[in-house]
Amino acid sequence: MSQATANGSFERDIAVTNADRHRLDPSEIAIGVIIGRTSEFFDFFVFAIASVIVFPARIFSFTDPVTGTLYSFAIFALAFVARPFGTWLFMTIDRRHGKGVKLTIALFGLGTSTVAVAFLPTYDQIGMAAVWLLVALRIGQGISLGGTWDGLASLLAMNAPEKHRGWWAMVPQLGAPFGLIVASGLFAFFHGFLPKEQFLDFGWQFPFFCAFAINVVALFARLRIVATPEYVHQFQRRELQATRLRQTVRSYGRFIVIGAFTPLASFALFHMVTVYPLSWIALFTDDNVTHFLIIEGFGAAVGAIAIITSGFLADKYGRRQVLWMCAVLIAIFSGFAPSMLDQGTAGEIIFMVTGFALLGVTFGQCSGAVASNFPRSYRYTGSALVSDLAWLFGAGFAPFVALFLSDLFGLIAAGAYLLSGAICTLLALRYNERVEYSEE
Template identity: 65%
Template sequence: MTTQPLSATEAERDALALHTREHRIAPGEIAIGVVIGRTSEFFDFFVYAIASVLVFPKLIFPYVDPLTGTIYSFAIFALAFIVRPVGTMIFMEVDRRYGRGTKLTIALFLLGGSTAAIAFLPGYETIGHAAVMLLALFRMGQGVALGGSWDGLASLLALNAPERHRGWYAMVPQLGAPLGLIVASLLFAFFVSILPAEDFLDWGWRYPFFVSFAINVVALFARLRIVVTPEYARRYESLSLAPAPVMETVRAEWRTIALGAFAPLATFAMFHMVTVFPLSWVFLFTPDSPSRFLVLEAIAAALGTAAIVASGHIADRVGRRRLLGACAAAIAAFSGFAPQLLDGGPVGEAVFMLVGFVLLGLSFGQSSGALSSRLSPRHRYTGSALTSDLAWLFGAGFAPIAALLLSTSFGLPSSGLYLLSGAACTLAVLWLNREVVGAIE
């Protein structure tokens, strides 16, 4: 099937008005679009993650104890990662038939709409088990939309990056994660601190979900501003950014996709071990205020943002392979004493979060698209999307529930095993496969 021209939706026409004259897209313009887009996605992600600990166990699962309710909530949390590859398959076909702008418009409205719909969700006491089914449905809507929101802007940024500064440009898309976490954490901390518990559970928690829809509209225009430009269209038509059929891509690139999914596993396992899981442990098993820990999380995320920026400089000096390998080894060592820090009171929690986010930032900053250069130009766009989906699924999707089950069954130190397994996978891929090593220098 030949690539169709980008369709002219209302949003695209508005964005296209900004680009009436031919010009080359500057890397800075792409970077802004990438950061805004990723921040909106991760804001949605963390708003749901925080509510999975503070709200849903009581609102949706009041008929079980708090621990069991949190485990059920984390099971629904994982649904988005399971269906995300399905979203990629569906929206790749939309992309091929109707264009990138149509795909992004539908995907981001689905993402914002699914997140906003959760804000109107009645509790179990109102509609019974239908509340559970609706929450699962909306969560899967988020996952499908995230699969469809892959826009190729990170790839375009890499294509426009100077060769000597690839590490620097590789870290730019990753800035969206800590920025989204900072906004989500502070927003929830504000409502938790100013509202009585009854009011927060009744209506206060819903406001961050409303905000997400507005943020997604802003992100949509920021991304369309890039994808409607003449240069993006040329990249699209030349197959540099064109979607290939999913099954064709899997048949042709399955080995690179599989290795690319496992190479950053240490990073993705670490991601939830310092964001979602510690909040659940502190909330369930310590007397600490959730608002205090959310503020601590925002401060740690700010430090993680600085570490992501630093990873760009370090990678350009020593190479992405060495940095990823060193970070995986450090994460493996961290897994041995991190749980004890989390169980060490306010000081231990602070050390756990600050050290954890520094390690996360250094590794996460260079984890995106580590093997994308090995994909053929025809399959690079679709293959990169599938690789990202699988990395999140295997590395992060089940991390909160796995860590919580291990901790409550065998003691908190056992939660480090999940983190250690991710580090071991990353080190194994980097050590055993010379082709991978060469691809991410």
């Protein structure tokens, strides 16, 4: 197969401009990774925040706020259900046309699906059609997210110094707090400075408008790395080859299952400190939503610092030990921390700062927990599947389940849900003897 066929003419043209480059510097790869992940998580958090403070009023105005938010969270989960199908579709495009074509279609699809949400009519205007349009756009987001897997995290791991792979492993995860800081900041600004009627009329749309522009910047940042001769060379050597999903599942299904359950504690906590608390504050307290969005942004900054710290801890003690200890601490956290959300501003700050600090350490090292189990020729597709399933099982339905249970039984039920995620992680770590990244 010719290089033009394998990588696509679009990728080849970009590669010409990088012809004098022979080795990729990890710090340069890191820039593309962070920008790419930030754009993905920004789209994710914009929809999540709107699911609490916008959609119940505009799309589900026919029911009470709690039920409307539960409906919003159910639609929110559809992206995680659709994402594995997107992975299958875009892996096919990857094999036939190259990563440049794949990323271009996926990121434009993600940006278009996100910005189109801003133009949705309300339920009062077009009835149930508004709900079905929101469903379609959320599924479009999920399918597109399945195509944004670019292999840059694996490339970063393979180019990182052996003694500092824990440090470089945390770099892709920084996109999550950065995306939340931008999303919560934008919503806090428009929610805080506009009257409620104007915010629900047009103010909420601006964060969605930003999504397309951010995705375009992310596309070019990633293509600049993907189309370099070194990356193409590694792709041709099948080190980052898009293999068939059926073949990958048949050969390494055990590693995929273990990999999907290993980060459940981290992903359950992820939504317990990002999406769920906002719904509890908005629905069951009289606290100011704008102020909580600011607290959330501050918590995300703490989370970013904790992610960086995880790199030092993993290099010193090992990734397995870090994940194991964090799972134990998350189990302890689940027993008392959720009740802090009912203790006013001070309790909210304690919950968010503590939760984000714990999340940052575990989230910083969970993404590649079983990457070394896959041979290099299967790592690209295997890692994508692990990521899809981990988010589906650990995070996709977390806001819905946590809100549903806490509405019925109180905050203690949300803590029990988080505890179940910690137990799953401990069991997965117990059965995964090769969780270290020494072979990456």
